[in-house]
Amino acid sequence: MRVTKAIKKEQLRRLQEVYRDARPALHYTSPFTLLVATILSAQCTDERVNVVTARLFPRLDTPEKMVQLTQSELEGEIHDCGLFRSKAKHILAMSHMLIENYGGEVPEEFDELIKLPGVGRKTANVVRSVYWGYPGIAVDTHVFRVSNRLGLAKGSTPLEVEMGLQKVIPIKDWGHAHHWLIWHGRKICHARKPECEKCFLSDICPSSTVQHSKK
DNA sequence: AACTCGGGGCA
DNA sequence: TGCCCAGAGTT
Structure with missing residues (x-):
C-alpha cells in the first residue's frame, strides 16, 4: 500500500x-522529576519506573536534594529500573550541572537540555513537548x-x-x-x-x- | 553503525 | 534460554 x-x-x-x-504514563510533578523519570525509563517498562519514582520523588524532587545522595545510595534507590549504574551517575552529574549552571532549574532550550549528562534528543523532546508544550x-x-x-x-x-x-x-x-x-x-x-x-x-x-x- | 549497560517479564 | 523494555554514551 x-x-x-x-x-x-x-x-x-x-x-x-x-x-x-x-x-503520560510516567509519574512526575515538575520538569526535574519528569526529566529524572524519563532517564529512568530507558530500556525499562513505565510500570517499573512508576514504582521507583513513587518512593523516590516524595523525598527527592529537586537537584539540591538529589545531590545529597552518594552514587551507591542512588543506585540502590533506582536499582529496579535496570542500567542503574550509568543512570545514577548521569542523574547525579545532571543535578550538579543544573545547580551550577542553571540555578537549580531545568532549562527550556533544547540545545541546553541535551548538554545535560544522560539527556539525548528523546528525553529533551519529552520534557519540552510534554511539560511545556514546545514543538x-x-x-x-x-x-x-x-x-x-x-x-x-x-x-x-x-x-x-x-x-x-x-x-x-x-x-x-x-x-x-x-x-x-x-x-x-x-x-x-x-x-x-x-x-x-x-x-x-x-x-x-x-x-x-x-x-x-x-x- | 555497532556495542554496552542490566534487571525483570514473558513465552 | 532468548528476546524485549518510553536510550544515551563511547568506540
Whole structure:
C-alpha cells in the first residue's frame, strides 16, 4: 500500500480520536522529576519506573536534594529500573550541572537540555513537548516502530523519523502525538506480535497482516 | 553503525 | 534460554 498524504492524515485523525484521553504514563510533578523519570525509563517498562519514582520523588524532587545522595545510595534507590549504574551517575552529574549552571532549574532550550549528562534528543523532546508544550517529537522505540509501520514517517534512524513526523503532524499536536503513538505501540502495535486484527488502522496500514478485500 | 549497560517479564 | 523494555554514551 502506498501511503498518501491523505492516509497519513486519516491515521492521525483516528489515533487522536482513540487516544484522546491518553496521558503520560510516567509519574512526575515538575520538569526535574519528569526529566529524572524519563532517564529512568530507558530500556525499562513505565510500570517499573512508576514504582521507583513513587518512593523516590516524595523525598527527592529537586537537584539540591538529589545531590545529597552518594552514587551507591542512588543506585540502590533506582536499582529496579535496570542500567542503574550509568543512570545514577548521569542523574547525579545532571543535578550538579543544573545547580551550577542553571540555578537549580531545568532549562527550556533544547540545545541546553541535551548538554545535560544522560539527556539525548528523546528525553529533551519529552520534557519540552510534554511539560511545556514546545514543538518537537520525542522518538523512542514505540514511536520509531509505529511510525515506520504506518508509513507516517519512515527512516532507518530515530532522527530521520523525528524529522519526518514533524512534517506530517500539526504543531499543536506534537506533545500529544507522542502519547498517541506510544499508547498504540503499547496496546496494539507491539514489537514482536502486533495485533493487527484488533487495530483500528489495519485498513490503512501498509504493514498490516490483516487481509482486506478492497484496496 | 555497532556495542554496552542490566534487571525483570514473558513465552 | 532468548528476546524485549518510553536510550544515551563511547568506540
